[in-house]
Amino acid sequence: MATVLGIDERAILAAAEMLARGELVAIPTETVYGLAADATNGNAVAGIFEAKGRPHFNPLICHVSDIAMAERYAKIDPVSRLLIDTFWPGPLTLVLPLKPDADIHPLVAAGLDTIALRMPRGVAGKIIAALGRPLAAPSANTSGKISGTSAIAVDQDLGAKIAMILDAGPSEVGLESTIVKVDGDTILMLRPGGLAAEEIEAVTRQTLGRVDQRAAIQAPGMMASHYAPSAGMRLNVHEVRAGEALLAFGPERAVGHANAVAILNLSEIGSLHEAATNLFDFMKRLDITGSSTIAVEPIPFNGLGEAINDRLIRAAAPRSLSVAEMEQIK
Known part of the structure; x- marks a missing residue:
């Protein structure tokens, strides 16, 4: 170790x-x-x-x-x-x-x-x-x-x-x-x-x-699937399904949040800075609950929200290479 x-x-x-x-x-x-x-x-x-x-x-x-x-x-x-x-x-x-x-x-x-x-x-x-x-x-x-x-x-x-x-x-x-x-x-x-x-x-x-996300890789962090937990990710949810873990944001909860096996709120006051700081840690903590899916409440795209949503979209992407990534291998 x-x-x-x-x-x-x-x-x-x-x-x-x-x-x-x-x-x-x-x-x-x-x-x-x-x-x-x-x-x-x-x-x-x-x-x-x-x-x-x-x-x-x-x-x-x-x-x-x-x-x-x-x-x-x-x-x-x-x-x-x-x-x-x-x-x-x-x-x-x-x-x-x-x-x-x-x-x-x-x-x-x-x-x-x-x-x-x-x-x-x-x-x-x-x-x-x-x-x-x-x-x-x-x-x-x-x-x-x-x-x-x-x-x-x-x-x-x-x-x-x-x-x-x-x-x-x-x-x-x-x-x-x-x-x-x-x-x-x-x-x-x-x-x-x-x-x-x-x-x-x-x-x-x-x-x-x-940059078009289908373009060839020019820098780190451009792979289609990245930052991914073992659980699947379901984004911009307004209703939580039974057995899901919930990654929440802000003071208002999605319908059915009581169905969640665990809930962590990136920022109860809706701070994007606080949400960015907590994002990866909270994803890890929800992942180890054993839930097959992490449901994520909507997060604004302004300011740091663009980066937060970028990470969430890549975390939710299919766990396979994009066409552009395949071209890089050839």
Whole structure:
């Protein structure tokens, strides 16, 4: 089993030393817990794919400690630089052209000529700075399953496969980062996440474009089926069926909620921020009730609601590859 350490300077240095040796370490970020490896070490990066059971066509986010590190690996256009200056460190990932001489291992980019970069807040940034190299760090969970937002959740899922878990308590944001790509005069939202589209649009004074979900994968988190519990998911319910578990939202309950085997409310006051923080943890807790289906009450699509609904739609999707994903395998 993995060694679990609380956060202090010794733990940060111990994590950096393990990463330098090519081992895997689960680290807390403000979004979710990440399964980290030295992004320049091919064997270490391959270990991420093996531990998660992650398809090799699905690229990884590369985490940096500062802008200077980002500039070593990617070409940064003026609009992306504006977003970096405004939102880094934080829950924003930018897909940027990969420099030809960058020593990021090709597995990280999954054969693409771009790299997804993020600067995390807090302890993760300190670990990267201590290592002196970027970290590839997807969410610390078995591929396709619910993302881990606590050290306990990570340990239960991946503890037997990794060396160390750093425990900083529950994740602050609770959703993965928002992923954006500047494409000429267009700014594309590749994955909604912990930074709302409205905040980006307010800074850029430009409406974000959306990517057709049938398009080829350009960034992490674009697989059709993802973030899935073992139970099936039924979304936007107004009536609960007997034997279902209920993922509730707001002060009003769906008809027949008394039929539910368990109820957890993402936010009794209807706060999307609170709902985002609770989403993955509550999905896990309802999943272990043994119910075959988790019914989910409607959640607004504005603000962080876009990212919450994105995760729920992918969690409810058929557990098979899309046409675009199949094309990536060929």
